[in-house]
Amino acid sequence: MWFPRFASDRVLRTRSVEAGFALTLSEQNTERLYCLSPQAEALGLHRGMSLADARAFCPSLITQPARPDLDARFLRVLRRWALRYCPWVGLEGPDGLVLDITGSAHLLGGEAALLKDMRARLVRAGISVRLGLGDTRGAAWAYAHFGEDKALSDLPVAALRLEEATVTALQRLGLRTIGDLTRAARAPLARRFGPGLLRRLDQARGDMPEAINPEPEPPHYATRLTLPEPIGLLPDVMAATARLLEPLCCKLKQHEAGARKLVLSVQRVNQGSQQVELRLASAMREAARILPLFERGLATVDAGFGIDVMRLEAVLVEPLPVAQLGAPRAPAQTATASEQLNDLITRIGTRIGLENVQRFLPADSHIPERSFLIAPAAFSTPQGGWACHRPRPLHLFAPEPILARGGTPPSAFRWRGMALRTGRATGPERIAPEWWLEEESWRSGLRDYWVLDTREGRRLWVFFTPQSPGWFVHGEFA
Amino acid sequence: MQDPFSSVFPLRPGRVHEVYGAGAMAFSAMAAAAASGPVLWIRESWQEGGLHPVGFAQFLDPARVLLARSAHQIDSLAVAEEALRDGVVPCVLIEVTRPLNLREGRRLQLAAKAGRATGLCLIPEGMGSNAAETRWHARPKFDPESEDSTLMCWEIKKNKSGTIGAWDVRWSHQARRVHVVSPVRLGPGSQDALG
Numbered sequence: 273m274w275f276p277r278f279a280s281d282r283v284l285r286t287r288s289v290e291a292g293f294a295l296t297l298s299e300q301n302t303e304r305l306y307c308l309s310p311q312a313e314a315l316g317l318h319r320g321m322s323l324a325d326a327r328a329f330c331p332s333l334i335t336q337p338a339r340p341d342l343d344a345r346f347l348r349v350l351r352r353w354a355l356r357y358c359p360w361v362g363l364e365g366p367d368g369l370v371l372d373i374t375g376s377a378h379l380l381g382g383e384a385a386l387l388k389d390m391r392a393r394l395v396r397a398g399i400s401v402r403l404g405l406g407d408t409r410g411a412a413w414a415y416a417h418f419g420e421d422k423a424l425s426d427l428p429v430a431a432l433r434l435e436e437a438t439v440t441a442l443q444r445l446g447l448r449t450i451g452d453l454t455r456a457a458r459a460p461l462a463r464r465f466g467p468g469l470l471r472r473l474d475q476a477r478g479d480m481p482e483a484i485n486p487e488p489e490p491p492h493y494a495t496r497l498t499l500p501e502p503i504g505l506l507p508d509v510m511a512a513t514a515r516l517l518e519p520l521c522c523k524l525k526q527h528e529a530g531a532r533k534l535v536l537s538v539q540r541v542n543q544g545s546q547q548v549e550l551r552l553a554s555a556m557r558e559a560a561r562i563l564p565l566f567e568r569g570l571a572t573v574d575a576g577f578g579i580d581v582m583r584l585e586a587v588l589v590e591p592l593p594v595a596q597l598g599a600p601r602a603p604a605q606t607a608t609a610s611e612q613l614n615d616l617i618t619r620i621g622t623r624i625g626l627e628n629v630q631r632f633l634p635a636d637s638h639i640p641e642r643s644f645l646i647a648p649a650a651f652s653t654p655q656g657g658w659a660c661h662r663p664r665p666l667h668l669f670a671p672e673p674i675l676a677r678g679g680t681p682p683s684a685f686r687w688r689g690m691a692l693r694t695g696r697a698t699g700p701e702r703i704a705p706e707w708w709l710e711e712e713s714w715r716s717g718l719r720d721y722w723v724l725d726t727r728e729g730r731r732l733w734v735f736f737t738p739q740s741p742g743w744f745v746h747g748e749f750a
Numbered sequence: 751m752q753d754p755f756s757s758v759f760p761l762r763p764g765r766v767h768e769v770y771g772a773g774a775m776a777f778s779a780m781a782a783a784a785a786s787g788p789v790l791w792i793r794e795s796w797q798e799g800g801l802h803p804v805g806f807a808q809f810l811d812p813a814r815v816l817l818a819r820s821a822h823q824i825d826s827l828a829v830a831e832e833a834l835r836d837g838v839v840p841c842v843l844i845e846v847t848r849p850l851n852l853r854e855g856r857r858l859q860l861a862a863k864a865g866r867a868t869g870l871c872l873i874p875e876g877m878g879s880n881a882a883e884t885r886w887h888a889r890p891k892f893d894p895e896s897e898d899s900t901l902m903c904w905e906i907k908k909n910k911s912g913t914i915g916a917w918d919v920r921w922s923h924q925a926r927r928v929h930v931v932s933p934v935r936l937g938p939g940s941q942d943a944l945g
Contacts (some may be wrong), residue, residue, distance in 0.1 A: 612838040630817040632803040644803045654813035660804045669799030695892045729890040750773040750890035
């Protein structure tokens, strides 16, 4: 199965373009045409042409940058679709699929009917396709790329999946078709072109086996439940959720994974649907622990006339290896303190957002504002290393200017409407700005920090900026 | 009951307490240091400035602190109630910006009782709730003698199950706990308790 215009078909499925259409990909500093629509090809453009040339030929050409990653994803979608024909489906290059229909063709009424069905469905989906049916994988590839109704020996040698240079060399030797190649003596060919050429030939003719690698299905972490009668009470919905959670957690355990984010979709009788999202503070797969965390989210669901379909999906899954339990624990204390704390973070996170539960991490900087980081607690671990030998205030705020002159701390000043008298000034401690980082508040240059013990009791952290004289209060020690 | 200070500090667990004044932050850091295990500090996200972890590291290991930034006070209280009731976090600090009514205060008390956790509200002056177990006024004091001083005056203004009093305290860096310097002034109800 070869999709000659795979990438542009994918884009044109979502938007219809009357004029010529092409996808461009930048290669070695030039934009080149990557994939063209049939209209564009009819205008005389071809793949690999530079975009400027193509524009000159055809000013009305509509282009769009190619997205090979999305193409690959779409090909995997098609691969999954092709499983309807047979269980052995593999990828063939970036724009093809290979199916081993041995033993499954009769299910659709024979090979011809199968091909017809396949072609009809793909054309309806708007994807141009060339199908090759051969006894071997190599032959099928040759038929798909170089003509579906010729005999194998009449096809050009390029149909053997060879390199460009080999094909040119073979043509110079006068070996133009596969038939010519089969009739030629094998030993000189092997000596000149290496074993690759003969292997390809044997694979096409069936003298050498070639397996199809069906890709393993990625595990799908979702369960659904259809109810014969609609339910509406919270305990019922919780019970249904418990039933959904059980197989999901089993599956997660099999794959040594843990869910980080779960989405429960609830469908009402009148076709309305609601979603309950649960973000967990750590990857989890214990149904008994996850279930109570859903309680708050489910309480917000409006059941209306009743719920009859529920679907639970683990949207975000992280690997979670099986942990060894230290000692058999009593059933009453099934969760350790850190697990309980994570549960609490999850519950708080459902209320205020998981990223709003934070923790402090030390950072390597002399600048007081930069000496720590704030990270979401669910995605970080506590760290030590907080030692600081200089006095640092307990409470840090944006610098507040005070009226004072000179390089020594004022003996009396006003701050926040209070008249304060300096009892003792300790300092200065000079902190230089980090010139390699742009920091608006440190534009005023060096700072001389003083600890001011006022006679009124307040202990303030003030600084003087010698490069543009001024005094500011930056923090408080109590 | 020889030492009335040790009967009120460390704060009684299973209750919600209140503190106000210029030294409220230091008081809460020291109170949290007295408990063991994680500390949840609930703060509204619009509030400017804030805790400086390097600064309070001398009292309380910042690795123990979890910070919850809520959108408004209703969320703060909900988070506090959840955490207090759960009991995993033995010390929950709540920065309150508007006065709690009796119902909110009582709900926090019940949650703290259920989880055996200590709650401490940092309140603006004069915004105390009637449900609080104790209410403290903490203010720093000028200490003419020592340079790196942490001298503070802690005054207990309200105590539901004991006497009130005032103490000059300082943080002992060696022992990592609060030391009483001298009882300076006693509230009217505490005369006979001291003897």
